[in-house]
Amino acid sequence: MTEMDDTASVVLNTLSEVLNKSTGELRARPVLATHGWDSLASLEVLSRLESGLTVTLDLRAYHAAHTVTALIDLVAAAATSNAAAGRRG
């Protein structure tokens, strides 16, 4: 399994638990707004992704991610950038 797969799995599972939707449903209908993606749900997902994956997400970019796929890409990019910073450090 690649790092990207790992990240996708964490994002999907987190969304699934917070939004109370199966990962299958989220994959089939990836637009977050169709799943009760309100401000509190989105912030709970943000908090859990940041603490679970030790990343910090830019809130503007986070709110611009309207689909499951876009969110996975955003988190994966942050994780990569975080890892690169760790290697430099």
Add this chain to the structure above:
Amino acid sequence: MNDFTELLDGLRAAVAARSAPSPGLRQRLAGLDDPATVRRAGRILAELPPSGPEPRPIRVAVLATCTIGPFEHLLRATLVATGTQPTLLLGDYGTFDLSLAAGEIGGSPDVVTCLLDERYFLPREWSAVDPDGLAAHVAARFADLRGLILACLERTPAAFVLHTVPIPAELRDSVISWRARATVGRAWHRLNADLLGLAEEDSRITVVDLAGELADVAVACRDDRLHRYADLPYTDGALLVLARQVARVVAARSGLSRKVLALDLDNTLWGGVLGETGEAGLQLGGLYPGNCYQALQRVVRRLREQGVILVLASKNDAGPVDEALANHPEMLLRPQDFAVRAVNWSAKAENLRHAAETLNLAASAFVFMDDSPFERGHVAAELPGVAVVAADGDPAYLVRSLLRSGWFDVPELTDTDLKRPALYRSRALRTGFSTGFASSEDYLRALRTQVISHPVTAFETGRVAQLAARTNQFNLTGVRFDEGVTTAMSTDPDHLVASFTVSDRFGHEGIVGAAWIERRDRIWRVLNLVLSCRVFGRGIEFAIADWIVGRAREAGATALVGRYVPTNRNSVAAGFWEKAGFTPSDEDGTYTVVPATAPTCLPTWITDPETK
């Protein structure tokens, strides 16, 4: 599978089975430090349906000057962890002042928690060159809040929990002069001091020092993104700290405080193994690590001073332990400080069970501290109600480990709290005295028991309310009248609240019983009667019934009605009214006697010094 997953799965299974999480799960939940996991636990527990009178149901309203957000799930999880069954009633966003001003807090909460943030106290615009003006505004806003809370208290029987507010960095750092910054800081500290002072104005207000707590834990207090975006002034980590404090207050107010601290000796109360090093080789006092053990003893002694009963639970030979406790020059806890000394080679679970019987307390009243994972595991498995504290690892953390969960918190210390260690030591001595009598009646007669009964005084309402909150076994109806209601009843001509005090040859037990009685139209109804488990088996309850019948007779009452409502803890009181001479009536669970013709049910071995 990691621990978190296993714990969350355990909570899901409890929810699916529609049953409260087991004590073991609750204790693991209480030990979680990761706010994201606690939040997940709270979300899972939101689906838990009500499950009757146990664990203790509690209705908690949350009113906030900001977004409540994650506080809901964090609070629910921490309340469940402390052994309550919470229903949360969340105030709508932006209605904080309105709810307090109207005094209408929906859902009849037992406790109202106020989540406060700095914006409530600060003006939108303020001048950094006028720190005194800022201070005056903050003081005025506090006065507004105080007025709202005190007025609301007059219209609701609920207790309130507030908290101090950490000083915002923006407030402090946008003032560039050190002198003015000190003025601003002082104004903010005064605000927090004033908030804490509210607790002295009304016994139903508790104020948690959130600012102080956050100074002692490594969590960020604020996330500016969440604050700006969603009016969430605090991080999940800070909210977890607050939720834990609120849960501790709720648990203490619900009578769930622990009463007994059972302690191991070797590598817990002192360093080293007595059987190997001898008394002189123990690490106690002086430099590290001996100072850690002495610090623990000092804190334990302080707990005892406040009413916590101490029990020794050590696998050792009793003789050398007694000598070390009595003679070691650095020892702070002496033999007489322990109500029960279970020093032998039996299993500790067995010793604790025996200590619980001797003290007539449930395992759920016990906290057990031991350095051995085996002993802790065995006690946790055998006596799941016992709270277990680990004493292994670096002894520098012993004090923190014991105190961090607030097992012994009470809303307020009563006279009985202060006397409890001596009372229970007397009880343990009394158990020893009970051998050598031909019959239990001979023994009871030799005790020379006196029961003093009278209408409750203003000085006693706190203790009486505490008895109502804490008594589960001899609690005839399960109705828990709090201090406010008890005080109101005690001055109302249609009600009588009575307290019952016991003493015997071993000393005073203090107030051990209380009764709440309605008296209307010459009919007296006992709304509830509670009796401390400390005095079971001595006929005290019949002395109480006899006194109530006598007062009803004097008042010309035509009937006295008692009631018994079964709970899953009060079976010991089943049949009480009939044994006291009452007859079951048509109304379910009620029993009646005609005071004028009722025979006495006062046991022959009990006297009332006021009627003697």
